[in-house]
Amino acid sequence: MKRAWLAVVLLLVGCGVRPSGVVDGGDPPTGVAPGVTLYFVNARGELEPQLRETSRLGSISEALSLLLTGPGTSSLHSEIADTPAPRVTVVTSSQVIRLVLPLTVQEVTPLGIDQIVCTALGVHVQSGGARTMKVQARFTQPAAESDVERTCPLITTGG
Amino acid sequence: MTGRWRPRGLRSRLVVAFVLVTVSGAGAAAWSSAGSASAALVTSGEQRLAETVTGQIAAVAPGLTYPPDQDAVERLRVAVGPDTVVTYRDLASADGPDRTTAELRAAVRTGQRLVTQRITADGTAWLLVGTPVMITAVDGTRTPSGIEVYTARDLTSVEQQIDGMARAAALTAGLALPLAVLLALLAAASVLRPVRDLRDTARRLAAGDMAARSQPQGVDELADLTVTVNEMAESVQASMAAMQRMQVDARRFVADVSHELRTPLSTLTAVVEVLGMSADGMQADARESAELAIVETQRLVRLVEDLMEVSRFDAGTAALRIEDVDVAVAVRDCLRARRWLDQVDVDTPAALRARLDRRRLDVVVANLVGNALRHGAPPVRVAVQAVGGQVSIEVTDSGPGLPDHVLPHVFDRFYKADAARTRTPGSGLGLAIAQENAKLHGGGITATNRSGGGARFVVRLPAGERG
Numbered sequence: 001m002k003r004a005w006l007a008v009v010l011l012l013v014g015c016g017v018r019p020s021g022v023v024d025g026g027d028p029p030t031g032v033a034p035g036v037t038l039y040f041v042n043a044r045g046e047l048e049p050q051l052r053e054t055s056r057l058g059s060i061s062e063a064l065s066l067l068l069t070g071p072g073t074s075s076l077h078s079e080i081a082d083t084p085a086p087r088v089t090v091v092t093s094s095q096v097i098r099l100v101l102p103l104t105v106q107e108v109t110p111l112g113i114d115q116i117v118c119t120a121l122g123v124h125v126q127s128g129g130a131r132t133m134k135v136q137a138r139f140t141q142p143a144a145e146s147d148v149e150r151t152c153p154l155i156t157t158g159g
Numbered sequence: 160m161t162g163r164w165r166p167r168g169l170r171s172r173l174v175v176a177f178v179l180v181t182v183s184g185a186g187a188a189a190w191s192s193a194g195s196a197s198a199a200l201v202t203s204g205e206q207r208l209a210e211t212v213t214g215q216i217a218a219v220a221p222g223l224t225y226p227p228d229q230d231a232v233e234r235l236r237v238a239v240g241p242d243t244v245v246t247y248r249d250l251a252s253a254d255g256p257d258r259t260t261a262e263l264r265a266a267v268r269t270g271q272r273l274v275t276q277r278i279t280a281d282g283t284a285w286l287l288v289g290t291p292v293m294i295t296a297v298d299g300t301r302t303p304s305g306i307e308v309y310t311a312r313d314l315t316s317v318e319q320q321i322d323g324m325a326r327a328a329a330l331t332a333g334l335a336l337p338l339a340v341l342l343a344l345l346a347a348a349s350v351l352r353p354v355r356d357l358r359d360t361a362r363r364l365a366a367g368d369m370a371a372r373s374q375p376q377g378v379d380e381l382a383d384l385t386v387t388v389n390e391m392a393e394s395v396q397a398s399m400a401a402m403q404r405m406q407v408d409a410r411r412f413v414a415d416v417s418h419e420l421r422t423p424l425s426t427l428t429a430v431v432e433v434l435g436m437s438a439d440g441m442q443a444d445a446r447e448s449a450e451l452a453i454v455e456t457q458r459l460v461r462l463v464e465d466l467m468e469v470s471r472f473d474a475g476t477a478a479l480r481i482e483d484v485d486v487a488v489a490v491r492d493c494l495r496a497r498r499w500l501d502q503v504d505v506d507t508p509a510a511l512r513a514r515l516d517r518r519r520l521d522v523v524v525a526n527l528v529g530n531a532l533r534h535g536a537p538p539v540r541v542a543v544q545a546v547g548g549q550v551s552i553e554v555t556d557s558g559p560g561l562p563d564h565v566l567p568h569v570f571d572r573f574y575k576a577d578a579a580r581t582r583t584p585g586s587g588l589g590l591a592i593a594q595e596n597a598k599l600h601g602g603g604i605t606a607t608n609r610s611g612g613g614a615r616f617v618v619r620l621p622a623g624e625r626g
Contacts, residue, residue, distance in 0.1 A: 017201060017284035017318045020277040022266045025209040028273045030293040031220025032227070032304045037297050049297065057221040122297040127221050131299055155297060 514623030
């Protein structure tokens with residue numbers, strides 16, 4: 001009778017944490033990269049990615065600063081006007097990346113806005129973010145374009 | 160508690176069964192719920208830890224140089240926390256003992272997925288998390304970077320939570336115990352009360368109280384049983400009453416018949432006596448018929464007298480007339496009156512006084528000695544002696560004795576030892592009447608066989624207070 005009780009107690013106490021086999025725990029983390037991808041415009045007037053070998057991915061803000069400083073010595077050009085202070089504030093929420101640009105809407109062409117959106121979204125995806133993310137580019141002066149939630153034509157959500 | 164103990168009573172068996180069922184049920188329920196809860200707890204804990212590790216790596220990964228140098232590997236290791244190993248090709252950064260198992264490492268290399276494994280080391284439960292760090296292209300394709308992170312996370316807090324739940328489950332099962340005992344006692348009482356009532360009724364019935372009945376309660380099996388027992392008692396009572404009535408009728412019939420026969424018989428006796436007196440002058444064959452008629456009439460008279468005597472015993476109207484009797488003298492008088500003294504050896508003390516019914520003593524001795532003379536063989540012996548507070552009269556003969564199958568029936572009425580010899584002078588009631596007389600005195604007669612052959616009848620009568 002005593003042994004039976006002991007067995008019951010052991011059974012109750014013995015169901016703690018026991019060793020297990022190897023179990024899948026989900027997607028591995030990501031975010032390392034040999035450099036950052038910036039988007040410029042080629043001679044045919046199309047967006048073209050350019051890998052800037054910074055030896056690390058860096059943040060969206062850093063990528064945009066690099067973008068605003070221009071393509072350097074290359075066949076590509078930028079459709080964003082030069083700015084003395086190429087500093088961009090980035091606020092990421094669950095649905096949208098909000099960029100506060102040191103530019104007015106007149107200083108950027110629509111292709112230039114795509115340059116900014118694609119560069120920001122590219123860093124977001126490479127950091128492990130979702131490709132369905134929207135980007136909102138806000139300009140220094142009030143404009144209707146500031147409230148548009150954009151996607152990059154080169155980074156499609158499908159594939 | 161040696162394990163050999165078994166509950167005997169219905170109550171203890173019920174209680175033990177009830178308690179076992181309840182406690183094992185409560186225990187099983189508590190155990191299974193604690194088991195599933197602890198499994199959920201472990202799973203969610205593991206998931207949370209894996210997500211934390213993923214988040215920690217993802218937070219610093221964009222800032223790491225790639226391909227990493229030793230400094231980058233160290234930074235990643237510090238970001239993930241203690242008990243972590245970070246490797247990249249030949250580079251490695253370790254903190255604390257490397258608990259990584261070979262199978263975990265193999266799973267990380269081949270699967271390129273984040274994997275976890277629970278192990279126990281140094282008496283503590285650990286969750287091992289192993290993951291490669293991936294490079295994601297702008298188009299979303301992922302390739303391994305070659306950086307691998309292995310970290311061990313302490314599961315003690317989860318284990319403590321689980322132990323707490325197990326203790327609570329055991330406590331729940333334990334709390335069910337007194338409740339189960341209480342319920343079992345109540346259930347046992349409700350079952351046992353009708354059983355006890357039934358037992359009392361059965362005892363009263365066995366003791367002769369034919370009117371004893373139990374009141375059935377409810378409509379369960381025990382109530383059915385009670386009704387059945389009541390019906391049984393009813394039918395037994397009815398048949399016993401019928402039997403008693405029939406017995407009384409039969410006895411009354413015998414008494415009436417013998418009484419009715421007495422008057423014509425006394426006339427017949429008178430006629431036969433006259434016939435006997437004139438027999439000397441008859442022809443030889445006529446005289447023989449007359450003598451036969453006289454003998455048979457005397458036999459008939461004796462039979463009717465014996466029947467009336469038996470009827471009186473049956474009716475309970477036989478009365479004792481106690482007086483001071485010298486048993487030795489009474490026995491000799493009895494034998495002398497029947498002219499048996501020369502056929503019987505008598506061994507009596509000089510005087511043996513007792514308080515008895517003289518007439519009934521005479522009947523007893525006469526019937527026993529007459530029986531011995533008729534069925535046994537001489538020498539017939541009568542021995543009278545005082546044994547304790549009793550008078551013992553022993554009648555023995557030297558014949559073949561009583562056959563074994565006769566012995567139990569020797570005092571039955573009209574029992575004939577030899578079916579072929581029905582025409583004996585006795586009525587067939589002698590020994591029965593002797594036994595009834597002895598019993599009326601509070602004594603009795605026993606019949607046995609002597610070791611050397613011959614039957615032995617021993618009468619024992621209480622001597623009563625003397626003088």
